[in-house]
Structures are given as structure tokens and as C-alpha cells.
Amino acid sequence: MPASPPLSELTTLRLGGPARRMVVVTSEDELVAAVREADEADEPLLLLAGASNVVVADEGFAGTVARIATQGAEQLQRSDGRIWLDVAAGEDWDRFVAACVDGGLAGVEALSGIPGSVGATPIQNVGAYGQEVADVIVSVRALDRTTGELHDLDAEACLFDYRSSVFKRDPGRWVVLGVTFALEPSELSEPVGYAELARRLRVAPGGRAPLAEVRDAVLGLRRGKGMLLDPEDPDSVSAGSFFTNPLLRERDFGAFAARVADRLGADVAPPAWPAGERRVKTSAAWLIERAGFRRGYGDAAGIAISSKHTLALCNHGAGTTAQLVALAREIAGGVEEAFGVALVPEPVFVGVEW
Structure with missing residues (x-):
């Protein structure tokens, strides 16, 4: 079996040698099957989606890489006036944020421009500019590799903390399949609590601003720090x-x-x-x-x-x-x-x- 292309072609660091084998999964069933197949064969497994938060050895990975390319977002229900969205793990995070902003849904606008996938966000409780995903996550659908069972973990069971969660504290056990978010229908942002962002928007800390303006301001701040993926930078x-x-x-x-x-x-x-x-x-x-x-x-x-x-x-x-x-x-x-x-x-x- 020929080796896979270098993982440097996938990671945002452009680093990493080849994997022994690579598969692309485009549905939740395919992802679960790929994980179970690797586990039953006692095969080392690396899950990659956006590959924006990973450092891979120069020697590569002596196992199977499963590229998560699952797609889809479904509006589930309203709860206390909020909109619930169930989103596949392989969806691009910033595209999801942009769609929320365009659709008048507040709660993730300050998380604009962060590279990676939706499924990666609960693992390290992604946060920036005064928001973090723990604030809006209702539940995470995940495969428990120790039992082979599927679970819907509510926010409390996720044990969110600063840049951490139950998924990060027990690496290798959980495979995130999808995330359910609860967002607020509003043309205005959540209260802006981050001083640098508030200054950029010219609002008082705790004030609100139009969603699109918040997104543009965050993208500008990230671009100025080199934290926005840009082939010219x-x-x-x-x-x-x-x-x-x-x-x-x-x-x-x-x-x-x-x-x-x-x-x-x-x-x-x-x-x-x-x-x-x-x-x-x-x-x-x-x-x-x-x-x-x-x-x-x-x-x-x-x-x-x-x-x-x-x-x-x-x-x-x-x-x-x-x-x-x-x-x-x-x-x-x-x-x-x-x-x-x-x-x-x-x-x-x-x-x-x-």
C-alpha cells in the first residue's frame, strides 16, 4: 500500500510526515465505522478535520488518518426563544459562524476567523474576544471508543473549563460527531466584554453592536495579529x-x-x-x-x-x-x-x- 501524502499538506503549520493509510469519511456512519474498524484491528488512529491545532511529527503517523469531511446543519427547535442548530463535526467553523451572522443569530460572532472544524471546538472549549463555545453549546454527540456506544453529552457532562473539556482531559476516548448550539435571534451581538474589541467597535464594554460589524472587527483584529489564514501572510x-x-x-x-x-x-x-x-x-x-x-x-x-x-x-x-x-x-x-x-x-x- 503506498504511503499517504505528507500530512503537512493538511495541517495549517504545513508540518508533518506521511500516514501509513488515509481514509476520508463524509457521513457520521462512515466516521463511526472507520473508528470501530481501526479499534477492532488495534490500529493507531488519528482524526483530522481542519488540522489547525495539531503538531505532527516529521516522521509522520504510523497508523490510519481519518479525514473528517462530514457536512450538514439542521435547525432542531426553539428553546426559550433561542434557535437550536445541530451541526456536523466536519463543517468548517468559520463558515458556520458566517452563516449565523448572516442569519441574524448571535452568540458566536466574536469567534469569527478561527480556523478548524465545528467538531474541534468543544474539545478545547474554543474561545476568543470574550466568547467561548461553552456559552452556547447545548450538547455534543460523541462516540465513546471504550464502549463503542454513542452518547449525547449535555453541557454539564462536557465539563467545560478554560480551553478544556472532558474530551480533552481524556484524550483518545471520545470522537465528536456533532454539536448542538443554542443561539439568540438578534441583529445585535451579545454584550461585548473584551476591551480591545469594544474599542475597535467604539462601544462601551458590555455594549452591543450589529453582528456583521462585530465579525468584521474580529476579522480585522485577527488579521493584524497574523491569526487569520491568509496565503499572502x-x-x-x-x-x-x-x-x-x-x-x-x-x-x-x-x-x-x-x-x-x-x-x-x-x-x-x-x-x-x-x-x-x-x-x-x-x-x-x-x-x-x-x-x-x-x-x-x-x-x-x-x-x-x-x-x-x-x-x-x-x-x-x-x-x-x-x-x-x-x-x-x-x-x-x-x-x-x-x-x-x-x-x-x-x-x-x-x-x-x-
Whole structure:
């Protein structure tokens, strides 16, 4: 059997060697059958749809890659005035967001421009500019690979947290087949809680704006940071934000702030936002920059920090996965040495040890 094309042709990082075998699934039944076939044969299985949040080894994947190309969205019912939409996992996320905006449905407009598939969004509880999918997900239809059974997990059972869920905390167990969202019929957005977006829209924090204007503003902000897929922008050849913003316990935050002041000066305080459950969120980008890693740091022909945003690691054409991981480790090590904070990668690593 000939090897599949390099997975670099599928991933937004343009990195990754070939798989042993590749299949394309276009329906939920085909997806379930492909997973069960691989599991019964004890065959390693990698599920890929948008491939925007994955780092694949240069050696490739010694198993089957199932490309999820399932399509379809169905309006199910109204609940408390909201519109419920059941969407196939393989649907393109930004096309779904655009359709919601065009259709006058509020709740995901600030999530415009995020690459990847609908099915990937609940796994890491995708969020940006003050919104996250946990706010609008009613349920997730998924295959439990440990039992072979199908389940509809309601939002509570999904155990959503910051960039996490039951699907992410138990990797390999669940296969997302479809997601049901509840959106608000409205020509105006949900309250804009993200300060940068509010300034762009010229509304007060907590104010609302027309859906199309919010989408355009978010796309503009993402484009300016190289976070919008664009063949003309070399900084967009990335996996988006490579590290999540650290969450610290409230009781540990004082010691962290003191370490920042000791290193950077008594008048310097780290960014901080309440994150619930006695936790405080700080900025990974801020830490990376203050640890001495600037935009463009790295190999200008290979792997380097984006020239627009320190959270993105970009492949400028001659990069390898090994080079990417080495730079990511260097950055994380520098931040931990400087501030005592461990950065957590956001992408899924395939055949790569972090």
C-alpha cells in the first residue's frame, strides 16, 4: 500500500510526515465505522478535520488518518426563544459562524476567523474576544471508543473549563460527531466584554453592536495579529496561539507578582483577570515578551515567533516539527526560569513528546 501524502499538506503549520493509510469519511456512519474498524484491528488512529491545532511529527503517523469531511446543519427547535442548530463535526467553523451572522443569530460572532472544524471546538472549549463555545453549546454527540456506544453529552457532562473539556482531559476516548448550539435571534451581538474589541467597535464594554460589524472587527483584529489564514501572510502559517494563558491559584499569585517585580521593577505588575474557582489568569504573550523573546525570534527561513504576535510560532517554509518543538521548549523554559510559570501548549502533539 503506498504511503499517504505528507500530512503537512493538511495541517495549517504545513508540518508533518506521511500516514501509513488515509481514509476520508463524509457521513457520521462512515466516521463511526472507520473508528470501530481501526479499534477492532488495534490500529493507531488519528482524526483530522481542519488540522489547525495539531503538531505532527516529521516522521509522520504510523497508523490510519481519518479525514473528517462530514457536512450538514439542521435547525432542531426553539428553546426559550433561542434557535437550536445541530451541526456536523466536519463543517468548517468559520463558515458556520458566517452563516449565523448572516442569519441574524448571535452568540458566536466574536469567534469569527478561527480556523478548524465545528467538531474541534468543544474539545478545547474554543474561545476568543470574550466568547467561548461553552456559552452556547447545548450538547455534543460523541462516540465513546471504550464502549463503542454513542452518547449525547449535555453541557454539564462536557465539563467545560478554560480551553478544556472532558474530551480533552481524556484524550483518545471520545470522537465528536456533532454539536448542538443554542443561539439568540438578534441583529445585535451579545454584550461585548473584551476591551480591545469594544474599542475597535467604539462601544462601551458590555455594549452591543450589529453582528456583521462585530465579525468584521474580529476579522480585522485577527488579521493584524497574523491569526487569520491568509496565503499572502507568512505569519498565518501557524497553529494559532501556541500556549494557553496560565491559570494560577489566588494564593500563589502574590508570589508570582513579587517575582515579576523583582525581575522587572517594583512598579511592574503582571496582567491579571479573575478566572473563577479562586484562580487568576495572566497573559502568556506578556510573559514570553518579558522573558526576552521578541516577535520574529527564531529562524527567519524556518520556525520563528510571528512578527505580529508572540503567541504564534510560524513555519516560514523550511521549518520542521523538531525545530518547532525545540523553539517552543526554549520559550517555555525561559518563561519558567524567569517567572516560575509553566506554559502549557495548546495544540495536540502527534508522535511528538513535549
